[in-house]
Amino acid sequence: MGCLIVYERGVAAPHEIAESLRRAIDDIRIVIDSLDPDATDLPLSLGKLRSRLEPLLRRSGITLTWSIDDDIRAETFPPEAVLHVLRIIQEAVTNALRHANASRIDVRMSFGDEKREHLQLSIQDDGLGLSTHGTTAGRGLRNMSLRAEKLGAELRIEHTGSGTRIDLSIPLPR
Numbered sequence: 001m002g003c004l005i006v007y008e009r010g011v012a013a014p015h016e017i018a019e020s021l022r023r024a025i026d027d028i029r030i031v032i033d034s035l036d037p038d039a040t041d042l043p044l045s046l047g048k049l050r051s052r053l054e055p056l057l058r059r060s061g062i063t064l065t066w067s068i069d070d071d072i073r074a075e076t077f078p079p080e081a082v083l084h085v086l087r088i089i090q091e092a093v094t095n096a097l098r099h100a101n102a103s104r105i106d107v108r109m110s111f112g113d114e115k116r117e118h119l120q121l122s123i124q125d126d127g128l129g130l131s132t133h134g135t136t137a138g139r140g141l142r143n144m145s146l147r148a149e150k151l152g153a154e155l156r157i158e159h160t161g162s163g164t165r166i167d168l169s170i171p172l173p174r
Contacts, residue, residue, distance in 0.1 A: 029052060042119075043068055049090070062096070066107050067107070085168075088123075093105055102163065118169050118171055119169075124166070
């Protein structure tokens with residue numbers, strides 16, 4: 001149930017309402033960040049996302065490791081492409097937070113090939129994995145697939161035996 005509905009019915013605890021409101025505000029900030037004129041700078045936008053995710057994960061007892069290779073240039077992406085990448089990361093992190101009982105989430109980005117024509121994004125958690133917590137292709141997974149398609153990217157989601165791994169191979173704009 002949405003935050004507003006449970007609040008109106010009087011069945012939500014104050015901390016649940018506060019957390020739902022924090023997530024809604026974070027969602028709005030991510031969209032606003034993606035509309036910023038600097039939003040074509042993917043590494044800068046990723047840094048802003050990280051600063052939004054870290055407090056939420058810390059409050060939930062989840063360790064976030066974040067690695068963006070230093071040799072990734074400030075590639076220019078259209079703002080809508082940056083938003084797609086940010087939302088895929090956000091969805092993967094949200095799934096791990098809500099469904100996987102994860103204690104660690106690793107986000108990594110590097111060049112996916114020697115020709116530097118693709119960026120490789122990997123989000124991995126140490127949670128229960130898709131097959132054990134009953135998640136099938138829900139709305140979040142479908143949204144990630146649609147966003148990857150709009151990017152012209154290849155998306156792979158797999159249960160690794162020790163969590164879930166999401167890999168996104170993003171072609172660089174030329």
